[in-house]
Amino acid sequence: METPLTPMEYTIATLRKCVFLAGLDESVLAVMASKIEPLLIEAGNTIVTKGETGLTMYIIIAGVAKVHDDGVTLATLKSGDVFGEMAVLDSEVRSASVTTECESLLLCISRDVFYDALSTEPGAFKAVIHSVLQGKRGLISEIKARSLRLLSYQKEMEIGRRIQADFLPKSVPDLEGWEIASCFEAARDVAGDFYDVFRLTSSPHLAIVIGDVCDKGVGAALFMTLFRSLIRASSLYGCIGSTLVDAGSETAANSAEGVLMNSMHTTNRYIATTHAGSSMFASVFFGLLDTQTGEMSYVNAGHEAPIIFRKNGKTEMLAITGGVAGLFPAANFEVETTTLNKGDLIFTYSDGVNEAKNTAGHQFGEERILKAATPDGDDVESFLCSMLNAIHRFRGEADQSDDITMLALKYLELDEAG
Structure with missing residues (x-):
């Protein structure tokens, strides 16, 4: 039967397990052990606080503690782990805080x-x-290995960013009598916002799409490409001949409605059934504009209401006509219609605009959007530039929390189109 260790022998054995002290002779460890006692710390106590000057190192005999900084857990320490050891070698301040997760026994x-x-x-x-x-x-080797992994990750993210960029329009259509401009500013390397502007074949209709996939990062970026591709493909190829009837026909509006309904229902059903387990969805505004008459049929699936700035100074909001796309296979979407007159400008945007936050946590909001708007400016590019500058000024030093996507389209008057 083994003889149990005395308290002194147990303390020396604990010190011996510490890599920091492993090279010391038994006599040195004995002197050290004779001058220290185990300390029982209750759960939730912060032993080391970031920014304080350290004078003590700690060895965990039993228990668990977390190393944390600004709410982020950097490491979890268990029996045999050491922390604060640099404090006994220099007088530098603590670089992170350490708090017990449960009742812990320390040296x-x-x-x-x-x-x-x-x-x-x-x-x-x-x-x-x-x-x-x-x-x-060993730390340097680990840092090198992590740096290589990070560089590899960054390279993959850059490839992903380039691939995703290919799913967004490289340019917008050039239409006589109309001005169109877009602005896209991702909060991360890859984004969840998307937009599209394209003509339907053999018709005067222009498709205007803007959407925002829930969540952020790689997952949202993958679904962004899926939503955008489904909407475009089902609009161009999902109906007979992918065309609308002649604009002068009495059934032109019904055909526009048919394209909208087919595209939204097809996209919604595919996401909600094929990818049901992901619980991913998107808010979408999808409009079909007759560029000859200014009439626009649209579906607003849970998206921020686009704003029409009328030539007479009035504004009109294109309210929600249905829920978000991708959650429920049987979701219903209603089609509404409005008309743009010459001199009118329509502005569509994602929630990265109205929900942009400053350092105080306040949001940019709809009121500031209306104040920052310059619909009577030189062109739609200037309109979007003024809006983006206003957002940046408001945000100040605060980080960009969400993607910013904006589209603006103006029905030119004769002198502007000239």
Whole structure:
């Protein structure tokens, strides 16, 4: 039967397990052990606070603690782990905080106890320095490995960004009597917002699409490409001949409605059934504009209401006509119609505009959108530029929290079209 360790022997054995102290002679560890006692810490106590000057290192005998900074957990420490060891070597402030996750038993070694013990053996300092350097070499190797993984990840993200960019229009159609401009500013390398502007074949109708996939990052970016592709493909190829009847026909409006309904229902059913497990959805505004008459049929599936700035100074909001796309296979979408007159401008945008936040946490909001709008400016490019500048000024030093996507289209008057 093994003889149980005395408290002193147990403390020495615990110190011996610490890589930081592994090179020290038994006599040095004995001196150190004679001057320290285990300390029981309750759960939720912060032992080390970031920014404070450290004088003590700790070894966990039993329990769990987390290393954290600004709400982010950097590491989880368990029995045998050491933290705060650099405090006994220099007088630098703590670089992170450490808090117990449960009741924990620790050994606490102050700088004075540490140096007093080392002074009893001439080779002790050299042994500690050797252990520190070994640890730093291992850390450097780990940093190099992580850096290589990060570079690989960044390369993959850049490839993803380029691929995603190919799914957005490289240019917008040039139509006589109309001005069209777009603005896209991603909050991350890959985005969840999307937009599209394209002509339907053999008809005067122009498709205007803007959407925002829930969530952010790679997942949202993948679904962004899917939503955009489904809407375009079903609009161009989902109906007979992918065309509308002649604009002068009495059934032209019904045909526009048919394209909208077919495209939205096809896209919605595909996402909601094929990718039901992902619970991904998108808000979408989809309009079909007759460029000869200015009449626009549209579906607003849970998206921010586009604003029409009328030539007479009035504004009109194109309200929601249905829920978001992609959640429920049987979702219903209604088609509404409005008419743009010469001199009118329609502005569509994603929630990265109205929900842009400044450092105080306040949102840009609809009121600021209306104040920043310059519908009587030189052109739609200037309109979007003024809006984006206003958002940037409002946000100040705050980080961009969401993608910013904007589309503007103006029905030119004769002198403007000239």
